[in-house]
Structure formats: structure tokens, C-alpha cells
Amino acid sequence: MAVDWWTTGWLVLVALGLLWRYLTWGYGFWRRLGVPHPAPSVPFGNVADVMLARRHFSEVADDIYRQMEGQPFCGFYRVRQPVLMLRDPELVRTIMIRDFASFHDNFFHVNEELDPILARNPFFMKGEPWKMSTGGMLTGPISFPFLLHVAMDDAQHTYQSCKMMDGVEAQRICMRYTTDVVTTCALGIKGGALEDQKSEMLEMFNLILEPNTNSSIRFMITGAFPRLASLIRLRILPVEVHNFLYDVVSRTVAKRQHEGIYRNDYLQMLVDLKTKGYLDGSGQELAIFTDLDITAQVMTFIADGIHTSSTGMSYLLYELARHPDVQQRLRRELQEALHKHGGQLTYDVINDATYLDMVITEALRLHTPFSPMEKLCTAPYNLTMPSGKTVTIPAGTVVILPTSSIHTDPQYYPNPRAFDPERFSPDNKDPHGHMAFLAFGAGPRSCIGQRFALSQLKMGVATIVLHSELRPSARTPKAIRVNPKGLLRLCRDGLWLNFQPLHH
Numbered sequence: 399m400a401v402d403w404w405t406t407g408w409l410v411l412v413a414l415g416l417l418w419r420y421l422t423w424g425y426g427f428w429r430r431l432g433v434p435h436p437a438p439s440v441p442f443g444n445v446a447d448v449m450l451a452r453r454h455f456s457e458v459a460d461d462i463y464r465q466m467e468g469q470p471f472c473g474f475y476r477v478r479q480p481v482l483m484l485r486d487p488e489l490v491r492t493i494m495i496r497d498f499a500s501f502h503d504n505f506f507h508v509n510e511e512l513d514p515i516l517a518r519n520p521f522f523m524k525g526e527p528w529k530m531s532t533g534g535m536l537t538g539p540i541s542f543p544f545l546l547h548v549a550m551d552d553a554q555h556t557y558q559s560c561k562m563m564d565g566v567e568a569q570r571i572c573m574r575y576t577t578d579v580v581t582t583c584a585l586g587i588k589g590g591a592l593e594d595q596k597s598e599m600l601e602m603f604n605l606i607l608e609p610n611t612n613s614s615i616r617f618m619i620t621g622a623f624p625r626l627a628s629l630i631r632l633r634i635l636p637v638e639v640h641n642f643l644y645d646v647v648s649r650t651v652a653k654r655q656h657e658g659i660y661r662n663d664y665l666q667m668l669v670d671l672k673t674k675g676y677l678d679g680s681g682q683e684l685a686i687f688t689d690l691d692i693t694a695q696v697m698t699f700i701a702d703g704i705h706t707s708s709t710g711m712s713y714l715l716y717e718l719a720r721h722p723d724v725q726q727r728l729r730r731e732l733q734e735a736l737h738k739h740g741g742q743l744t745y746d747v748i749n750d751a752t753y754l755d756m757v758i759t760e761a762l763r764l765h766t767p768f769s770p771m772e773k774l775c776t777a778p779y780n781l782t783m784p785s786g787k788t789v790t791i792p793a794g795t796v797v798i799l800p801t802s803s804i805h806t807d808p809q810y811y812p813n814p815r816a817f818d819p820e821r822f823s824p825d826n827k828d829p830h831g832h833m834a835f836l837a838f839g840a841g842p843r844s845c846i847g848q849r850f851a852l853s854q855l856k857m858g859v860a861t862i863v864l865h866s867e868l869r870p871s872a873r874t875p876k877a878i879r880v881n882p883k884g885l886l887r888l889c890r891d892g893l894w895l896n897f898q899p900l901h902h
């Protein structure tokens with residue numbers, strides 16, 4: 399059959415035109431609304447480096463944040479999806495607190511049928527189910543003396559392993575520490591992460607928590623193309639992790655129920671809930687509380703509690719190694735508090751350590767573990783431009799809160815790249831700095847593990863600083879490059895430090 403080159407040429411041109419139309423479809427969204435935005439390019443909009451796994455989303459968002467200086471908000475495109483970025487911390491707080499009713503959902507999408515454990519995590523829940531969720535229980539049952547006991551034990555192990563090695567990777571040490579604290583508090587069983595570096599528990603958590611190409615692709619597809627993800631039945635939690643967790647939890651629950659074992663931990667509270675159908679003192683009855691619900695609660699603790707805290711803790715150790723004066727002052731404060739309270743590292747010692755509070759807050763500001771936050775606008779919302787013009791953001795728009803960019807904006811934190819705990823001293827009344835601190839979010843959906851996180855961070859850091867001196871090693875990075883894979887802002891090159899045992 400003779401080839402009609404003329405017709406073929408036209409068909410190719412039409413196909414290319416349609417493809418171009420598809421790829422650029424929607425790129426007029428911000429222009430039509432009159433919202434300032436950087437020019438998008440085909441095919442990735444403004445996030446090519448994220449899609450090609452060259453940079454972390456927070457770094458690309460930071461470029462846009464700086465490019466749009468002077469604007470309280472701006473738009474950009476994630477591939478073809480229009481995304482609104484709020485640049486003004488006051489506006490951020492307004493939508494997280496006062497106008498929460500229009501922004502109560504996080505953007506991330508999880509398919510309940512495919513990922514029943516993750517779908518029960520309050521972070522991924524939306525609308526009514528979120529309001530009815532039992533996530534608030536997380537902070538309830540953990541008594542400080544119990545945490546203290548575990549943390550002391552584990553921090554001692556951390557110290558021992560540090561003593562044995564010259565130059566250790568702080569992210570790994572801290573991850574093993576928080577894994578042990580969290581698994582002991584959540585499940586009442588030791589993960590053995592510190593003692594046995596190949597603990598099965600740690601390996602399983604690494605499959606979901608460690609940045610890797612597999613999980614970042616799963617997250618990216620479910621985030622950017624939720625319908626496609628459902629169509630190809632893409633799950634976020636690997637099936638082996640689901641089975642492992644479900645198996646560990648249901649076996650432990652059965653053992654406790656059959657043998658009448660009682661422990662003062664989070665799992666016990668969940669077992670009681672399953673047995674009685676209500677939570678003491680809550681006056682609230684639960685319909686059905688299954689082993690899957692219990693696994694999901696435990697998983698929430700693990701997924702949201704281990705890596706966030708270990709990331710914050712490792713960056714703090716890194717800054718202490720680079721700032722011997724700050725480290726020395728912190729050690730002196732802790733030694734004095736120890737002396738005052740009879741030589742035992744207790745809740746009172748930690749409570750008396752104001753400077754410890756300041757250094758932790760400063761580390762979380764400078765190296766915010768989780769950023770940006772992503773919310774969904776659930777009802778049309780009016781925003782006012784600097785010109786006085788009002789624009790209406792339609793329901794369904796994704797809204798980005800670039801916490802790490804706000805935290806390093808000289809407008810709110812002068813000399814923002816410097817590690818300076820004085821910013822958070824009780825005498826420092828700088829209204830901008832404190833208002834702009836958003837490491838745990840704000841409002842009804844802020845981090846429910848904040849108290850727990852700070853407690854485990856304080857115990858871990860205090861024990862290390864009291865027993866060893868932190869110093870930079872030849873491999874300590876001078877500047878931080880964020881690992882492009884994964885949700886959290888981990889250091890790509892590793893936080894290598896030396897731990898020198900102190901002789902008392």
C-alpha cells in the first residue's frame with residue numbers, strides 16, 4: 399500500500415499539537431486568577447528537579463519562595479497541577495488556625511482499600527474520619543518516668559557505641575535510638591536496634607522510612623496522580639511491611655489477652671480499648687476496634703515518630719559539634735541541673751534546662767525535618783493581593799506552606815543560616831521569630847507527637863552531651879545538601895561526627 403506522506407505528516411503534527419495542548423493544559427490557571435507565579439516549562443512545570451530526583455521538594459519550593467519575594471502568596475505548577483504557596487507566616491497561621499474550616503485536610507492521598515494501615519494514620523485522614531479519629535490518644539498514656547527509663551537505657555547504649563567508634567554517622571545512631579524508644583513505648587517490645595544493628599524491626603522500618611527510589615516513586619505517583627495510582631493498584635506501604643507489622647501486633651495482642659499480661663505502654667491502652675470498647679475517662683464508645691485498627695495506631699506512632707525525631711536530633715548533634723561554645727554551655731547547664739537534683743537524670747533535670755530547649759528549637763528551625771506542609775483548600779477562599787485586589791482560590795487547590803523557607807528568611811530570622819540558640823531565649827521578645835516557628839505545624843492539625851518528640855529528643859541529647867564531647871570529623875559536611883528522596887529533609891552526605899568520651 400502506498401504511503402500517503404502528506405496525510406501521515408498531518409497526523410503526526412496533529413498528534414504533537416494535541417500532546418502539547420495536554421502538557422500545557424492548565425498552565426493559564428494562575429494567569430487567569432492574576433496570581434504571581436514563575437513561568438512553567440513543559441513537561442514538569444516548575445518542579446523538574448524534583449521529578450528527576452535531583453533535589454528535595456523543599457529546596458525547589460525555596461527557590462520559588464525567594465523568586466517571589468515581596469508577595470504574601472504565589473502560584474506554581476507541579477507538573478500540570480496548580481499549587482498555591484503561602485509566603486507570609488501570618489497568612490500561614492490564619493489558614494491553619496482561624497480559617498482551619500477551609501483547610502482541614504492534608505493533601506496526601508491514600509487509598510483505604512490498598513493501604514488500610516496508612517489510611518488510618520491521622521496524618522492521611524480527611525474530613526469527618528479525621529475528626530472522629532482516635533489519633534489524639536497518642537499523647538495520652540505515655541508517662542514520663544516510663545519514657546525516661548527507656549531513654550536512659552537506650553542513650554547509654556548510644557554512648558557505648560559512640561565510644562567504640564571514631565567518626566559515626568549521627569543520623570544512623572539517632573534513628574536506632576528513636577526506633578528503640580518508640581518500639582518500646584508503642585509495642586512494649588524492644589526493637590533491639592541499638593544492640594543489634596541488623597534488627598528485623600529496623601530493617602522493616604527502613605523499607606518505609608529510609609529515603610529510597612521505590613518509596614519516593616510510590617509517594618510521587620499517589621500524590622500527583624491519585625486516580626492513576628488507584629487504577630494500577632499502587633500501594634505505598636510494601637506488602638511485606640504490612641504483613642510484618644500486622645503479625646507482630648496481633649501476636650502481641652493475643653498473648654496479652656490470653657495470658658492476662660499488663661504493661662504500662664501504648665499497646666496496653668489499645669488492648670484495653672479493644673476489650674472494653676471505650677477509653678477510660680473519655681466517655682466515648684467505639685464501634686469496632688480490630689487488630690488492624692491497633693496495628694494502624696502503632697504504625698502511626700512508628701511512621702510519624704521515629705524518623706522525624708531522629709532527623710531533628712542528628713542535626714542538633716551536628717550543630718553542637720560545630721559550635722563547641724554552645725555545647726560547653728549546654729553541658730554546664732545540664733551538670734548544674736544534675737547536681738541540683740541529686741545526680742540523677744530525671745524529668746526535673748530536663749525541665750530545668752532552659753538552654754536545652756533553646757538549642758533544640760534552633761536546630762528544628764534551621765534544619766526543619768518536615769517541610770513543606772501540603773494542605774487542600776476544601777472551600778472557595780478569598781485572598782487579598784498587596785494591590786488590594788481579591789482573588790478567590792477554588793476548592794480543590796493544593797496549598798503549600800514552605801516552613802523551611804520561612805525559617806530561613808532574614809525578614810523573620812536575621813542572619814538565618816547561623817546556628818544561634820539565643821533567638822529562642824526567654825528574654826528575646828522578637829515577635830517575628832517566635833510567630834514564624836512552625837516546625838510542628840500549628841492549629842488543630844498540628845503535630846500530636848510534639849510532647850513525646852521533645853521528651854525523647856531531650857533525654858537522648860542530654861545523655862550524649864553529659865557523657866561525650868562531640869567534634870566534627872574529616873567527613874563532617876560543611877553545608878547541608880538535602881537527600882532528594884523521601885518526605886523528610888535528611889542529609890544526603892551523612893552527618894559524620896566524632897564522639898570523644900568524657901572522663902568525670
Ligand code: HEM
Nearest residue numbers: 520521702703706707710838839840843844845846847851
Ligand atoms: C521532632 C519531631 C517531629 C516533628 C518536627 C514533627 C512535625 C510534624 C508536622 C510539621 C506535622 C504536620 C502538622 C500540620 O499539618 O499542621 C506533624 C503531624 C503529625 N505528627 Fe509529628 N513531628 C514530630 C514527631 C512526632 C512524633 C514523635 C509523633 C508520634 C509519636 C508524631 C505524630 C504526628 C501525627 C500523628 C501527625 C498528624 C496529625 C494530624 O494530621 O492530625 N510526630 N508532625
